[in-house]
Amino acid sequence: MSYIKPKFRHPNLPTNALGFTVADYDGAISTLCAGCGHDSISAAIQNACFLSAIPPHRIAKLSGIGCSSKMPTYFLGKSHGFNSVHGRMPSVATGASLANRELTYIGVSGDGDTASIGMGQFVHLIRRNVNMAYIVANNGCYGLTKGQDSATADLGSVSKYGSTNPFDGIDLASLALLQGAGFVGRSFSGDKEQLEPLIRAAMAHKGFAFIDVVSPCVTFNNHLGSTKSYTETREHLDSMPLDFVPMREEISTHYDAGTTQGVTLHDGSVIHLHKASSDYQTDDRNAAMISVQNAKDEGRILTGLLYLDPNSQNLDQNLKLATKPLNEMGKDELCPGSRVLNSINEGLR
Amino acid sequence: MEPTDTADPEYFHKVVDCQFACPAHTPVPLYIRMIAQQKYTDAYLVNWESNVFPGVLGRTCDRPCEPACRRGRVEEEPVAICRLKRVAADFKEDVADSLPKAGPPNGKKVALIGAGPSSLTVARDLAPLGYELHVYDAESKGGGFMRSQIPSFRLPESVLDEEVGYVLDMGIKAHFNSYIDSMADFLTKGYDAIFVGSGAPRGRDLPNLPGREEADANIHIGIDWLANVAFNHTDKIGKKVIVLGGGNTAMDCCRTSRRLGGKEVNVIVRSPYADMKASPWEKEDAIHEGIPIVDNHVPREFVLKEGKLVGMKFDIVEAIYHDDGRRELVPTGDEPAFFPCDDVLIAIGQENAFPWIESDTGINFSSWGLPVLDPETLQSTLPEVFFGGDAAFGPENIITAVAHGHKAAVSIDLFCQDKNLSQRPAPYVNLVSQKMGIHEWSYDSAPVDDKREAVPLVELKAALKDRALEVELGFDAETAFIQAERCLNCDAQTVFTPGNCIECDACADICPTSCINFIENGTEADLRSRLMVPANNDEQDIYVSDKLETGRVLVKDEDVCLHCGLCAERCPTAAWDMQMFLYNVTKATPDLVDIK
Structure with missing residues (x-):
């Protein structure tokens, strides 16, 4: 028995602006089922961090419980990580992002961790606009407990055991739109060309960025009758392709006039939406909700950047926090002593 | 690009770089695995079947296999293939009973001029078929340049005697101390075919x-x-x-x-x-x-x-x-x-010299003094005369001489049966799955990180005192195991069945050397440029599948594939499988030895 990822890498691997190869963003070898969509999302996150040249030690990975929440082990082995209680990753993320505002926060959750046990925390995370990229690996079933329908399973979807789901599924992207998220995207684990730039844009966005990723469960939800299988998802995919050009990168890709629509993020990065989707208005929340709903009614899965408000006010700004976060303060600043306490008390008399 | 035709054994043959580079196409990874399993006798027999002189070559080979070794492209040094061959020869048990014997006489007589590696290979390949074989050499013992040119501190005489003996013991009639000074006379002696393996003696x-x-x-x-x-x-x-x-x-x-x-x-x-x-x-x-x-x-x-x-x-x-x-x-x-x-x-x-072949024998020579030969059959312009070894195309090396021997033996056998020399038998090939269970393959699939080690030498002072004292000591069994495990098992082929693929990307995501890509089809040059890591080594093929469901194709760059099996390991539908490929080059006698 041998299940080891060899140390050898391709000798000609490209390097990013930091001189790292994608191998420097590796994690442990995956123990998820062979063919799990989540592994593709892991690879997309890894490659997105590599392409955006984020130093691995300046990233924090946060997750809850579930197949999805095991994922952070399998990428970015040199980054910070916190595997929290089921559905409680948002609290940890909120605290962490307040204490250290310099890290890039990547939250990885699943349909159970977000749409069932974690629903309460999830909506408040959106409401508070915590500065992070929140990725849901959405497979519509509880893979870790043998494939029962989850809260995102579509109405009429047939489980592996033959029962038809009688409930309408929770559409997390619509929920995020409704709740006021400043960045809402949807993608498919099997479409890295779209997923990677979307993750890069989400990481560059200053505020809460949500991506719902359809990620087939190869063991329990990849059969005839499932609405989240590889085949079914591909057949109904309505994809809006996009590119991401970070601020510090020279725009080397040439786009013919009228073929793309550029959306500039707060940090100067640009998202290019391609022709197929260039009449789509990413800055209109109501229109986005209607588009997603119309697609759903027509049996299509609309993927791409659904809504973006590059200037949304995130938690730090809304709370008017001190410019210096807690992690940068020393003991003297955090415990200024009785003299300062007395003067504060005096001021209140 | 058209899908790769893996039914053509030459495709997978080329993937096994060491074997492909070897003139005799010895199945290198196969015998290296046997060494790791301490099956030294079997490892020796696999070699003997292919290259006739494993003990000699394990010390003296020019090793075209080693610069070709894939390991040399992912780390500093290739596998110590040559010295592992010597391990098989050093640690084997008595093989005499496993070697073939002369077959029942078939009534045909073949003469071999020169008792070097090419002639002895022809003799070895033809003896089991019942040919009466006569070897002529000017020296008192067989071996040719292996004996006269390679000093005994590199190749002990006992090793050479043993391996020359295995061939001569197959009922070969040896005529030593017999210099042939006239081809014209020799042609009148009634041989059905004559093989010239007289080397490049000048x-x-x-x-x-x-x-x-x-x-x-x-x-x-x-x-x-x-x-x-x-x-x-x-x-x-x-x-x-x-x-x-x-x-x-x-x-x-x-x-x-x-x-x-x-x-x-x-x-x-x-x-x-x-x-x-x-x-x-x-x-x-x-x-x-x-x-x-x-x-x-x-x-x-x-x-x-x-x-x-x-x-x-x-x-x-x-x-x-x-x-x-x-x-x-x-x-x-x-x-x-x-x-x-x-x-x-x-x-x-060195130069070729044939002062003993008269100009009117019908054997034509080029302006370079080399015989005019059909490169595929090694037949000269006189149909019953064949050439091989250094005598054929100028000075090369032992392993090339052996390869010529195999070729010439096939030609002579066809010639003696009045068959068409260009319709040559196919090589023996086999392709079989290695899957045993989850995370379980019937070969050591995980590449190890050990570095190459040099063979230990005897003390310099002692070496210089004695001309016959062998300088290299060879690997001990423990070192041999570590060195053998460095082999990447390139004969464990990654075989792809497009119909099973659901395009989940698991193989592309796990591949440690980024060889696997799912992209739109194009011309070869275009595909090579669009891979995750562009395939710039044109000597290595790219493996292209039939069209998949999304219209894309699988493109795998063979260049630095580690044959670690992780693609097959992570494939949910067994679209990938690791299958052991055996390629045994065409020989006059197909099943020479019985290897368990």
Whole structure:
């Protein structure tokens, strides 16, 4: 028995602006089922961090419980990580992002961790606009407990055991739109060309960025009758392709006039939406909700950047926090002593 | 691009770089696995079946396999293939009972001229078919250049005797001390076919260099001198020796000189050190024995004093490389350099010579003095005469001679049955899944990180004292295991079944060397440029699948695939499988040995 990822890498691997190869963003070898969509999302996150040249030690990975929440082990082995209680990753993320505002926060959750046990925390995370990229690996079933329908399973979807789901599924992207998220995207684990730039844009966005990723469960939800299988998802995919050009990168890709629509993020990065989707208005929340709903009614899965408000006010700004976060303060600043306490008390008399 | 035709065995054959590079196409990974499993006898028999002289080649082979080894492309050094072959020979049990015997006579007589590696291979391949085989050689023992040119400190006589013996014991009629001096006469002796494996027996000289004639007593032709040493006609040389030449013969001459009394031995060569023809390890071995290699020196004259050779003068040059690849040695303008010496050995190359083949025999020769042959059948312009080894296309090496032997034996067998020589039997191939269970393959799929180790040597002082003492000690069993495990098992092929693929990307995500891509089809050049890591090594193929459900194709760059099996491991639908590929080159007798 041998299940080891060899140390050898391709000798000609490209390097990013930091001189790292994608191998420097590796994690442990995956123990998820062979063919799990989540592994593709892991690879997309890894490659997105590599392409955006984020130093691995300046990233924090946060997750809850579930197949999805095991994922952070399998990428970015040199980054910070916190595997929290089921559905409680948002609290940890909120605290962490307040204490250290310099890290890039990547939250990885699943349909159970977000749409069932974690629903309460999830909506408040959106409401508070915590500065992070929140990725849901959405497979519509509880893979870790043998494939029962989850809260995102579509109405009429047939489980592996033959029962038809009688409930309408929770559409997390619509929920995020409704709740006021400043960045809402949807993608498919099997479409890295779209997923990677979307993750890069989400990481560059200053505020809460949500991506719902359809990620087939190869063991329990990849059969005839499932609405989240590889085949079914591909057949109904309505994809809006996009590119991401970070601020510090020279725009080397040439786009013919009228073929793309550029959306500039707060940090100067640009998202290019391609022709197929260039009449789509990413800055209109109501229109986005209607588009997603119309697609759903027509049996299509609309993927791409659904809504973006590059200037949304995130938690730090809304709370008017001190410019210096807690992690940068020393003991003297955090415990200024009785003299300062007395003067504060005096001021209140 | 059209989908790769994996039904053609030549595709997977090329993936096994070492075996593909080997002129005899020895199934290298197969016997290396056997060594790791301590099945030394089987490892020896796999070798013997393919290259006839594993013990000899495990010490002396030019190892074209090693520069080809895939491991050399993912880390510093290739697998120590050659010295592992020696391990199989060193640790094997008695193999005599496993070797084939002469078959019942088929009434055909074949003569073999020269008892070197090519002739002995022809004899070995034909004997089980019942041919009456007569080997002729001018020397008193078989082996040809393996005996006369390779010093016994590199190849002990006992090893050579044993492996030459295995062939001769198959009922071969050996006629030693029999120099054939007329092909015309020989053709009248009633052989059904004649194989000429007489080597390239003439060493080049410097006849026009001033002083050559006068100093003749102390100037020796390298290959003749080595033969004289091998057959005990020569046992000493002067204290100061100059060896001219930069090939492996020059290395053997200088190291032999050190053992016959040479104290100050210099190898002096025209070309720069890096361009020398000698194998890198042979140069290192010479330097290890205290022999300086002086490069960029062109012989100018032999210097005599009172009628006796006292040294040589050399012009100093530098190499200029032109854009068209041409190299020019340009004098630097420095004063000629003088090197004192008592003896000079000239080892500047060999030539073919067939003074014994008359021009009216029907055997035609090219303007280069080489026989005109069909390169596929090795048949000469006289249909019953075949050539092989150095006699065929000029000086090469033992393993090439063996490869010629296999080819010629097939031709002779077809010829003697009045069959078409160009309709050759197919190679024996096999392809079988290695899956045993989850995370379980029937080969050691995980590549190890161990580095290559050099073979230990005997103490230098002892080595220089005794001409017959073998310098290399060989690997012990433990080291052999570690070195064998470095093999990447390139014969465990990644076989892709497009119909099973659901395009989940699991293989592309897990592949440690980023070989696997799912992209839109295009021309080969276009595909190569669009891979995750562009496939810039054009010597390595790319594996392209049929169209998949999304319209894309799988493209796998074979270049640095580790054959670790993770693609198949992570494939949910068994679209990938690791299948062991065996390629056994066409031989006159297909099943020579029975390997368990």
